[in-house]
Amino acid sequence: MAQDTLGVALEVARIAASRGSVAQRAQALLEPLHRLVPFEAHWLALLDPDVQTFAPLAIAGHDERTRRHLEGPGTVADVELVGLTRHRRAICVRDFMVPVQEVVTWADYLWPAGFREGVAAGLFSPDGRHLGSLTLTTDTPAHPTDAARDLLCLLTPTIAAALDPTRTPAAAARAVRGAHGGGVLTRAGAVLPLTGLPDHPLLGPGSALLEVAARQVANGEQYAAFLCPDPTRQAGGGGLVLRRVTVLGCADEPPDFLRAALVVCAAGPRRGLTDIELEVLGMLLAEWPDARIAAALGVSRYQLADHIDSVLTRLGTRDRGVALVRALNQGLHIPPGLRVRV
Template identity: 55%
Template sequence: MAEPASARLQVAVEVAGIAATPAAIEERAAALLESLRRVVPFQAGWIALLDPERRRLVPLVSPGYDDTVRAYITSPASVAEIELLGLDRARPPMRLRDFPVPPGEVRGWAEYLRPAGFREGLGVGLFAPDGRHLGQLSLNTESAAHPTDAARDLIGVLAPLVAQAVDPLRSVATAAQLVHGALAGIVLTRAGHPLPLPGLGAHPLLGEDSALLAVAAQLADGRAHTVFLCPQAGPDAAVGYLRVTVLACASQPPHHLVAAVLVALPGDLHGLTRRELEVLGLLIEGWTNARIAAALVIAPRTVATHMENILAKLGAETRALAAVRALGQGLYVPRPLTGVQG
């Protein structure tokens, strides 16, 4: 094995190359561990991502451990231990001999790792450039001579590259860049919480407990991509709406990210008025003219006139074709966003 000082540049370039590959996140993690073996001759190691909503670590790769140790790694107790040692904060890597408490008081070490034959180890938290705690990198050795001071320091230099390689938001942010004219965006979690999306700003409609996010979560269920309109204050429909794009997140660890939600200017509304867009949305949801008239407190003949205008503006001969074209062009205004009661 090359000494860490002489291997620094070579390993850093290799790790950066792995981070840039389009491989699955688990494949990148496995490749990273193999590269890091040239720095620390470990017998077991793991890279895991944090599921903050369930307070569990989800291992991407964990070679060298038995099932008992792996079960502990994925338990809430493991997250509590990381917090006890301060590894949930950006800090240098920590070896067993660097612990701020006696190793015997650390359950993971005393009850699982030492009985498994390990004599030293190293752990470092993984953090995104914006400060998000992504997870943990840990390496364990059967020799107390490793990791050396130089190896510990080199792992500290490489940790941000490792974090970049396994950041679950990376693919989401890349997909979001394909949405033309996006003004703001968030990532919706399993529990309905909005997380900042790197590269995009915030917007009041994307805040916690927003009705828009509730609609987005519902429409994202089972769909890879959907577009709709969200009303804003103002009498002019051309500026009174935002176009909302919902991109379902890929099913990858730690599995708590549901969808990216992005807002942009509305684009071409085909001359549809606010009332016509409202009627069109109810048409898409399968409402009859009579039901629309009752809900909007307008005459059935008025609804029929709106329908005639909608068909003409969308170039559709039938209500069904108008609904299909409206959905395809992102002209759907979901009823929960209009205040119309069902």
């Protein structure tokens, strides 16, 4: 094991606290880890929650056949087989609780390629989510040593914090004032927890809000805000309570399975706009023609014109374009798909 054990631990902590992308931190971790374990190949990967396979952040030393296997479902099965999805510990090949021959990744790929030992660790968030895996393989049974394995076990929570893909979205979400709850939307429409914010009923499976939020950042937009009815709450008189939803687009970089952070807050001031007027604004911002809006609302074109006149008055302008810019900037609209009325 490297002689500067404290130096390795301090360097890992420094990298975990550094800025930059997840992939950049993954690459930076390799140098102190190599001082700990003189590996010939490495594999740092995150578990893609949409397809339940591993998405590599840093990989080297493997042939193309092995790389393809590591990104497939067989690796997930092997990680489960050796217990890395259940136990927060680092294990060497010699520590496997099952015969090595049953671990396909090792028996059919790594051993034939000349690797003779290795250490692997599951990476978990503080709330217990399985984030991914780290594997360092060597060409000698002399490494990793037991001491190196044990130190790596102590370092894995810090490494997991460095590679947590929700860390940057969570920091941005916590900066939104008055947040009641939040989550991270994946590209397949699932919602992952955001550290520091509770879940919210509006972000549950099947919620219409998720599809609407995905549309807001579909064209590369990094920010959107709008109002959404909260069917779990009722205002006085039986009306629905509105919530403000802030959508913060995730950077287009590895891991590629995150789309946006979603933050739910109180609606805030609405400048006197009624529910139906907020819906009109949402449809206008979606570039719906007046005839389509009137049909969707079940009103005549004269009634729609009255609604639009009222919107312009409340937003302090007689120009429709100016009103739409103000509504967009202030999040004063209900996008199509989030209907107020049954």
